[in-house]
Amino acid sequence: MELIITRWIHILAGITWIGLLYYFNFVQAVAMPKAKADNTAAAITKHIAPLALRWFRYAALVTWLAGAYYLERAGIGLGNAFLLKGSAAPIGVGAWLGTIMLFNVWVLIWPNQKKVLGLVQADDAAKAKAARVAFLASRTNTMLSIAMLFFMITGSAHGLPRVF
Amino acid sequence: MKNPLDSIVGTIISGFVLTAILYVFVVNFVLKAAA
Numbered sequence: 001m002e003l004i005i006t007r008w009i010h011i012l013a014g015i016t017w018i019g020l021l022y023y024f025n026f027v028q029a030v031a032m033p034k035a036k037a038d039n040t041a042a043a044i045t046k047h048i049a050p051l052a053l054r055w056f057r058y059a060a061l062v063t064w065l066a067g068a069y070y071l072e073r074a075g076i077g078l079g080n081a082f083l084l085k086g087s088a089a090p091i092g093v094g095a096w097l098g099t100i101m102l103f104n105v106w107v108l109i110w111p112n113q114k115k116v117l118g119l120v121q122a123d124d125a126a127k128a129k130a131a132r133v134a135f136l137a138s139r140t141n142t143m144l145s146i147a148m149l150f151f152m153i154t155g156s157a158h159g160l161p162r163v164f
Numbered sequence: 165m166k167n168p169l170d171s172i173v174g175t176i177i178s179g180f181v182l183t184a185i186l187y188v189f190v191v192n193f194v195l196k197a198a199a
Binding site: 025026030084085086089090093136139140142143144145146147150151164 | 167169170172175176178179180182183186187190191194195198
């Protein structure tokens with residue numbers, strides 16, 4: 001039961017995280033230039049983006065923690081996964097990609113988005129640079145999520161044909 | 165050369181290409197080496 005609940009939490013948090021990541025990339029980033037053009041961007045930057053970013057970064061953390069706990073308790077082993085040992089290799093690749101993504105969220109996206117949204121002081125040049133770094137980190141995570149999900153679902157494919 | 169991550173389509177294609185590369189890597193260089 002413990003493992004099912006852990007996996008459930010991992011997937012719930014993961015959907016929240018990646019769902020918001022896709023929202024940022026496929027919706028907000030596309031709508032923002034248009035919103036700036038007709039002076040309605042403030043609604044997004046003041047009210048929507050900070051809240052979405054809060055759910056985004058904490059969902060990322062919960063996803064990683066639940067995943068790490070699951071790997072350890074399910075007998076796969078966190079070390080075996082990260083060292084790509086034997087049958088733990090496919091899920092290990094997923095774990096590596098998820099870990100890189102978590103790093104991007106907390107170290108690259110969030111600190112730079114704080115400057116972009118005006119939550120911390122920054123001049124225009126610093127804001128422009130921060131926007132570019134946050135954008136590329138977010139797009140990198142979108143790219144990584146495609147591979148990460150493949151290895152997550154095929155690495156422990158219950159009842160599905162084996163890929164590895 | 166334009167950065168593929170600047171477009172949504174480029175990002176998605178990059179994700180599929182990366183998946184294929186990692187798949188080949190795991191099958192041929194990790195799992196075969198361990199077998």
